[in-house]
Amino acid sequence: MLIFDAHLDLSMNALEWNRDLTWTVDEIRKSESGMSDKPDRAKNTVSFDAMRKGNIGLCVATQIARYVKKGNNLPGWKSPQQAWAHTQGQLAWYREMEKIGQLRSITNLEELDAQLELWKNPEPDSPIGYILSLEGADSIVSMSHLEEAYEAGLRAIGPAHYGPGTYAHGTNSVGGIGSKGKELLRHIEKLNLILDATHLCDQSFWETMKAYKGRVWASHNNCRKFVNHNRQFSDEQLLELIKRNAVVGIALDAWMMVPGWVRGVSTPEGMGVTMDQMVNNIDHICQLAGNAKHVGIGTDLDGGFGKEQCPADIDTIEDLQQLVQKLRNKGFKESDIEQVMHQNFIRFLRETWS
Numbered sequence: 001m002l003i004f005d006a007h008l009d010l011s012m013n014a015l016e017w018n019r020d021l022t023w024t025v026d027e028i029r030k031s032e033s034g035m036s037d038k039p040d041r042a043k044n045t046v047s048f049d050a051m052r053k054g055n056i057g058l059c060v061a062t063q064i065a066r067y068v069k070k071g072n073n074l075p076g077w078k079s080p081q082q083a084w085a086h087t088q089g090q091l092a093w094y095r096e097m098e099k100i101g102q103l104r105s106i107t108n109l110e111e112l113d114a115q116l117e118l119w120k121n122p123e124p125d126s127p128i129g130y131i132l133s134l135e136g137a138d139s140i141v142s143m144s145h146l147e148e149a150y151e152a153g154l155r156a157i158g159p160a161h162y163g164p165g166t167y168a169h170g171t172n173s174v175g176g177i178g179s180k181g182k183e184l185l186r187h188i189e190k191l192n193l194i195l196d197a198t199h200l201c202d203q204s205f206w207e208t209m210k211a212y213k214g215r216v217w218a219s220h221n222n223c224r225k226f227v228n229h230n231r232q233f234s235d236e237q238l239l240e241l242i243k244r245n246a247v248v249g250i251a252l253d254a255w256m257m258v259p260g261w262v263r264g265v266s267t268p269e270g271m272g273v274t275m276d277q278m279v280n281n282i283d284h285i286c287q288l289a290g291n292a293k294h295v296g297i298g299t300d301l302d303g304g305f306g307k308e309q310c311p312a313d314i315d316t317i318e319d320l321q322q323l324v325q326k327l328r329n330k331g332f333k334e335s336d337i338e339q340v341m342h343q344n345f346i347r348f349l350r351e352t353w354s
Contacts, residue, residue, distance in 0.1 A: 001321070001324050002055055002341065002342045003056040003341050004056075004296060004341070004345045004346060005056050005249075005301075006217070006297060007060055007062065007133075007219040007251065007298035007299065007303070008046065008059050008300075008302070009061075009062050009300070009304075011090035011093050014090075014093050015086075015089060017038065017044075019044060022047075022102060025046070025049070025050050025316045028044050028047060029042045029043070039305070040306030045302055045317050050316040050318045051128055051318075052122070052126070054316075054317050054319070054321055055119075057115065057126070058115060058116075058119070058130075058131075058342065059128065060133045060156060060219055061094065061130040061133065062132075062134065063090045063091060063139075064135040064136060064161070065090075065136075065139045066136055066162070066163075066165075067079065067083040067166060068163075083139035084140070084145060087134065094130070094132065098127075101127050102128065103128055104130070105129075106130060106155075109354065112129075112349055112350070112353070131155050131349070133194075133196060135199075136161030136170065138167070140184070143184075146184070146188075150191045150193065154193065156194035156196050156217070156219070157195065158197070158199055158200075159177070159208065160199050162199065167181040168201075169200070170201060171201065176207045177208055181211075188214060189212060189214035192352065194348075195215065197216055197218045197221070197241065197246070198219050198220055198221045199231070202237075205237060215351075218246060218249065219298045220249050220250075220298035222250055226281065227256055238285060242288060247344045248285055248294060248295050248298075249295075249297055249298020250297060251299060252300060252314065253310065254266070254273045257277040257281075258272065269312050272312075273312055274311045275322060275323055276326065277311070278311070279326050279327060281295075282295050286336075292336035292339045296340055296342070296344045299317065301317050323340075324337055
């Protein structure tokens with residue numbers, strides 16, 4: 001079954017982890033054997049080869065570069081200009097992948113339809129379609145930079161990531177969106193960009209919902225019902241997104257899937273983390289909505305973690321295909337499974353871009 005993955009940090013892996021995604025997953029792992037600079041070395045799960053084998057013909061692929069002000073100890077760039085420059089390097093990598101036929105930029109309905117037609121019967125080397133998204137808006141130096149980003153193909157944007165940001169407060173921080181955040185939201189709406197609510201802290205989330213009238217999704221966000229942490233959405237937040245006809249992509253970072261996860265100590269096997277928790281999150285949103293129209297897949301695989309912190313039954317992203325049978329076992333109808341696997345996010349794009 002065709003899969004739409006709404007959140008993959010492809011350029012981050014290429015430029016910061018120095019991974020050549022044209023290699024197989026095994027080739028990348030072998031090249032990282034013995035490296036210890038990052039906890040997920042030799043434990044990656046994503047490559048273009050693995051995506052094709054998993055029939056992941058469409059994804060949302062990110063640019064990400066945090067700006068950290070003085071006194072902020074989170075990793076990031078010391079000025080918004082540096083952060084912007086880093087995102088432009090990431091954009092250049094996407095362009096290079098397009099030139100060699102690995103990726104295809106999807107920015108409008110015509111390009112979306114062409115990609116879907118191609119993946120009805122894909123070749124072994126068919127390009128993977130990607131919608132460009134910016135995770136955390138700190139690199140947007142000014143609104144003219146946002147317009148430049150849109151012209152370069154940006155189609156979705158999340159105002160915040162971790163900690164306090166320029167335009168909103170993100171995960172593990174507390175605060176609102178302020179005048180700069182409201183200005184950003186006005187321009188997002190004007191450009192018909194998709195607002196990604198992922199990572200907004202509770203206060204910034206509700207202030208954003210009050211100020212913003214455009215299209216919104218949550219590319220990679222799980223349910224607070226299962227893991228009581230501000231990174232997840234409460235039922236009240238999920239119902240607000242459902243009311244706005246949003247789609248929520250379920251993520252596969254283990255600490256977001258089971259309570260009590262300790263980074264660097266817990267293991268997927270020891271904590272019983274499998275795609276069954278993903279099914280539970282999907283089902284919970286379906287129960288809240290009363291249908292299967294508001295949930296999809298946003299794995300975040302290789303988003304700063306690898307096999308050490310993802311479901312034990314995933315070796316590579318190809319294994320997402322197991323989700324089809326797991327949803328059948330849960331009692332999902334075939335038509336609902338298709339909505340979860342790809343149709344909901346595709347429908348959302350059609351509605352937005354029409």
